[in-house]
Amino acid sequence: MTYLRAENTTHATELIDANPSFTLLHGGSDLALKIKSDSIKGIIDISHLHELKYIKQNSDTLEIGALTSITTLLHDANIREYLPLLSEACSSFASHQIRNVASLGGNIANDSPVADLIAPLLVLRAEVVLMSRHKKRTIPIHELFQGFKKLNLNRELIGSFTIPLLEHKHYYRKVGARANLNISKVSLAIVHNRDGYFLSGASVNPYVMRFRHSEELLNTQEFSKESLQEALSKDIAPSGSFRSTKEYRSRVLLNMIIEALESFKQ
Numbered sequence: 001m002t003y004l005r006a007e008n009t010t011h012a013t014e015l016i017d018a019n020p021s022f023t024l025l026h027g028g029s030d031l032a033l034k035i036k037s038d039s040i041k042g043i044i045d046i047s048h049l050h051e052l053k054y055i056k057q058n059s060d061t062l063e064i065g066a067l068t069s070i071t072t073l074l075h076d077a078n079i080r081e082y083l084p085l086l087s088e089a090c091s092s093f094a095s096h097q098i099r100n101v102a103s104l105g106g107n108i109a110n111d112s113p114v115a116d117l118i119a120p121l122l123v124l125r126a127e128v129v130l131m132s133r134h135k136k137r138t139i140p141i142h143e144l145f146q147g148f149k150k151l152n153l154n155r156e157l158i159g160s161f162t163i164p165l166l167e168h169k170h171y172y173r174k175v176g177a178r179a180n181l182n183i184s185k186v187s188l189a190i191v192h193n194r195d196g197y198f199l200s201g202a203s204v205n206p207y208v209m210r211f212r213h214s215e216e217l218l219n220t221q222e223f224s225k226e227s228l229q230e231a232l233s234k235d236i237a238p239s240g241s242f243r244s245t246k247e248y249r250s251r252v253l254l255n256m257i258i259e260a261l262e263s264f265k266q
């Protein structure tokens, strides 16, 4: 298998352009599991692109380089202060060893239905900067996800995430079989700010998405447990697996939303 090492971001975009069937490698914590599969035609190693490992505070946004590790996110004072939802999601992510190598960009790009950090970025309404050989474009993060393992990337590298700093209340909870090294049975991320409620969660759809019907209900009407349940049933299509039944996932998710809304009243 061909291994190519990108020396800097420009070089990375050139290598991607010239080798569109190759796979990017950062921490390898997802990629290692499929490195021997036939789908991996070659590797472009981006793990030492230090210019994509940063957290920067602007006047009304926080900008996070895509290759920032989960450990760095977890210990960053600005993330803790302004985006506690993201800190909480990082604190229940994998183990210390995995957090040290795993990156935010890798978690988003791997696009797993159980990924922990997609839902927080969706409800925080992050924007993603995508870099290719000839241009840079910025899109709202929800436009990145187009189906199961289908990303809106065209010979591009995820460069960074920009998150608006709005005063908000938040809720995050991940339910799984263990306290550590835990893959979620179901998780929920909610933000409530001046623009309304934003909801998303993992392990309840083929890919992680916003719960638009539930948002619409909460943002426009008086609601009951029944009407919320009905809206939520249009937002999710959980499957049963060895980890959990679909009925369990649906019921726990509804209960968590109600718990979150109660907590926001305090």
Ligand SMILES: Cc1cc2nc3c(=O)[nH]c(=O)nc-3n(C[C@H](O)[C@H](O)[C@H](O)COP(=O)(O)OP(=O)(O)OC[C@H]3O[C@@H](n4cnc5c(N)ncnc54)[C@H](O)[C@@H]3O)c2cc1C
Binding pocket: 023, 024, 025, 026, 027, 028, 029, 030, 031, 032, 066, 067, 092, 093, 094, 095, 098, 101, 102, 103, 104, 105, 106, 107, 108, 109, 110, 114, 115, 116, 117, 156, 157, 158, 159, 181, 182, 183
């Ligand atoms: C034991 C174990 C426990 C885990 N626990 C959790 C957990 O609790 N929660 C969770 O969500 N995940 C978990 N994971 C999954 C994994 O750690 C994360 O998804 C991680 O964030 C991936 O980042 P990485 O840098 O290792 O990516 P890599 O494995 O290097 O890459 C992952 C994918 O993303 C692509 N990619 C990487 N960076 C970019 C970029 N900048 N632009 C475009 N594409 C890119 C790669 O080509 C590859 O397809 C676990 C994994 C292991 C092995």
